Amino acid sequence: MSVLVLIPLWALMAATHTQVWSADSCTCEITNLEQMFPHDKLSSAERDAARCNGDVTKQKATELDSLMLGLEIRLPQLLADLRMLEQEDDGELYGALSLQVIENELTELTMLINKLNVVTERHRGLVTQSNQQLQDLQAEMKQMEIYDTMQVVKRQQTNQRLKRDLAQCRTSEDHPTTMPTQPAHGVCPHGQFVNVTRPRVYTAGEYPGSYKYGAWGRDPKPAAGKESWYWMVMLTSGNKYGHYVRQYSTLSALIVGVSVPGNVQISPSNPTTNTIQGPNVVLYGDALYYNCYNKDAVCRFNLTDKTVSAEQLPQGTRFNSKGNFCHLDECYLYTDLDLATDESGVWVMYTSTQDYGNLVLSKVEEGAPPTLSQTWRTSLYKQAATNTFMICGVLYATRFVSKDTEEIFYSFDTATGEERFNVGINIAKMSTNIYSLNYSPADQMLHAYSDAYMVSYKVLFM
Incomplete structure (x- = not known):
């Protein structure tokens, strides 16, 4: 009796075979004529x-x-x-x-x-x-495409072309997209704030990779002879505290890391009386404004006579890292108070127990000590934002979108009291987190301190 063995695999593969018969077994050798896929080349x-x-x-x-x-x-x-x-x-x-x-x-x-x-x-x-x-x-x-017998790669390329054509169609003149709603604004000599450029300055300065938290910028009201100076404050103790202001005579000096005249010391060490607490500091009128150490108060350090004075914030103001800026993955330490500058001077943003965590804005008047004048209350929950800044009397807030993008999503006009949650201006980030963000009316720039890097953006008006 003859034995017949059927192997369906022969119908699917180009192969040669050799059969060896014996009384109780059948052996079949199969040789694949196709080339082996080069996994090593793919890796x-x-x-x-x-x-x-x-x-x-x-x-x-x-x-x-x-x-x-x-x-x-x-x-x-x-x-x-x-x-x-x-x-x-x-x-x-x-x-x-x-x-x-x-x-x-x-x-x-x-x-x-x-x-x-x-x-x-x-x-x-x-x-x-x-x-x-x-x-x-x-x-x-290209060589590996010959192994794509199911033409998966070709179909993916076709799909990509279709998606690209669809995107171009949507942005064509025949299909205009709706522009983002423009933010409200008060009386501003530059016009209406409409956008920011991509980064104009990006530098690690003289401390690359060090001092994750800090702030930098220009004095909008500089002392005589300091019109071109830049300043920087780094939190040198546990990303919480700082005790000096570092000055640079030009932007190029800051980029290459040549500090002249150097440091102006506020306190001898960290933490102690008059220590800077948190990264949200600003320089205005040759004085540094910051969150006083272990207090719900605004400190003012005069760089000329080296004196410190303070103004107590309203009772119930959150401090000591209890009212921080946050996003889903992280809260920024000791950002309870955010100081800001604009064309009219200095502002402070904070939150309190009476306002249930919503952002409060107060105008800081110059003097020793500084004083608070008018106060505004918003409906923005502070921990839903990552930063705030002021332009022409308008408060703007940002939120974390991705490691590459921050969005200016909120505005509050102090002239009209109007709030908007749909500003829709994106900021292209150079690092994941922006720990301080401040506007300088001296050059209409946004200065960001981002994971130990100093980044600036030109503000565009219309």
């Missing part, structure tokens, strides 16, 4: 793609822009100082002093140019390397 391509993503980041792209901006600002100032020196004829007394100033400026400028050359050379090599990596990856992926 290598995935590693190369991951390495390329790590090498090419938006931070590196913005680093060059920041250095160029510093150079763009610093050169006209140097030319102006040179013209002033040429006009001086005072028996060489002030001319010698001017030469010393210009020599210092040239030193800073040389350091900035050297850093710019290093970054440019590094970026040139990165572009060449990344271009080669992309070409190699493209060639490897």
